[in-house]
Amino acid sequence: MTSITNHMPTAELQALDAAHHMHPFTDGAALARKGARIITRAEGVTLTDSEGQQILDAMAGLWCVNVGYGRDSLAEAAARQIRELPYYNTFFQTSHVPAIALAEKLAGMAPGDLNHVFYASGGSDANDTNIRLVRHYWAAKGKPEKKVIISRHNAYHGSTMGGASLGGMKGMHAQGGLPIPDIAHIGQPHWYAEGGDMTPGEFGLACARELEAKIAELGEGRVAAFIAEPIQGAGGVIIPPATYWPEIQRICDAHEILLIADEVICGFGRTGAMFGSQTYAIHPDIMTVAKGLSSGYIPIGASIVSDEVANTVAAAGEFTHGYTYSGHPVACAVALENLRIIEDENLVDNVANGTGPYLREKWEQLADHPLVGDAQIAGFMGALALTPDKSARAPFAADTGTVGLICRNHSFGGNLIMRHVGDRMIIAPPLILSKPDVDVLIGRAVRALDLTLAEIREKGLYR
Ligand code: PXG
Secondary structure, rough: OOOOOOOOOHHHHHHHHHOOOOOOOOOHHHHHHHHHEEEEEEEOOOEEEEEOOHHHHHHHHOOOOOOOOHHHHHHHHHHHHHHOOOOOOOOOOOOOOHHHHHHHHHHHHOOOOHHHHHHEEOHHHHOOOOOOHHHHHHHHHHOOOOOOOEEEOOOOOOOOOOHHHHHOOHHHHOOOOOOOOOOOOOOOOHHHHHHHOOOHHHHHHHHHHHHHHHHHHHHHHHHHEEEEOOEOOOOOEEEOOOOHHHHHHHHHHOOOOOEEEOOOOOOOOOOOOOOOOOOOOOOOOOEOHHHHOOOOOOEEEEEEHHHHHHHHHHHHHOOOOOOOOOOOOHHHHHHHHHHHOOOOOOOOHHHHOOOHHHHHHHHHHHHHOOOOOOEEOOEEEEEEEEOOOOOOOOOOOOOHHHHHHHHHHHHHHHHOOOOEEOOOOOOOOOOOOHHHHHHHHHHHHHHHHHHHHHHHHHHHOOO
16 A cells, blocks of 8 residues: 555545546536645644645634644543544443534534434534435324425535435536425525525515415425525535525414524524524524544534424434544544534634624725625624626626636635635624734735736736
């Protein structure tokens, strides 16, 4: 076996990567021509690549490294647990201390009567659990025909058959025979792109009422649940109008529909409260969590379930569902230490009252840039809508994503990880971001926008 180290020349690593590593959500042939960027180390909010570049990671990895990189205590928690009990399962009437302790901790942190934890290894498989759980719940209540789960276009709920079916990404449904049966979709509350002449408030209500119309169309007796991210992340940081969530809650309550809040991105501080459900005063029956639960240091996800749903399912006999790594002791130990850091260092308060307001002020000023039609931010989730015509909120004539990709390339080239979704530029930095970090972030973002404007003018893509 070759030993592959951080010290090999970048080109050699890229060649081996192209030869043997299939990347997620990647055009493999195109990547092989270009070569992947290779990250070798990270500390705080800063990545180092194989060329020695220092990069500000304004995406917290993939929306997950909430406590930042380089936390020794997380390494120690993992090492301690591996020495003591590296693995045991939680099937067959068995349990262990890390799984028990984390479940108790999450029950205490989660709002309302969300007191029961079913573990997974990430967000996708936790959402698969949710599909089976809500259908099984209604069957246990004597309503087995309540099976349909309503989701939204442009939602992201994972890449498994269930998760991707719940998701509303057309490109994903086009591959592999999706969606599975009994999943329906309604519109997203994306005022900037789809709100037309309505005010954001009117549009938020109209979008929420699509749920009521869909329930009427399907028949209340067939609908099990509605699932949504409090703020859509992968869809492009779509922050709903203030009118949206109260109306969704009213409709779910009125029609006996379970509400699943997918908190995989919003959970653990990102919106300025511990959970996005608290930011929007939602009372979900189930929350999906992953990512920030361990700050990405180790894979873990979970469904946090209400007393009513958990007790009903428990009374109905065996729930024939589970994963080898449900409640993995090392993952639970790391998650517990990660939650201790989030609480002891008041990281949620940094988002709400510390760095957060400063980031908001600077981010919203980016709306003055000629290329930016809208600058939105909630907690540590920000989006810029790029446009050739601010007043009309107009899209570019070029294919969606052409300009966004140019901007992303200038951003990465300038050592800022700011992503694009179509022609929206997005950030979701680690929750430890400081005010000096904000100045660096904004300076690099402005430079990327300036270079993008110059390039698209030159290429005739502007107007
Ligand atoms: N729900 C939400 C809301 C997510 O954002 C998942 C579920 C699935 O979690 P796992 O752990 O199975 O990946 C996610 C994941 C992107 C991107 O491009 C976002 C995610 C995953 C991959 C890419 O923004 N979010």
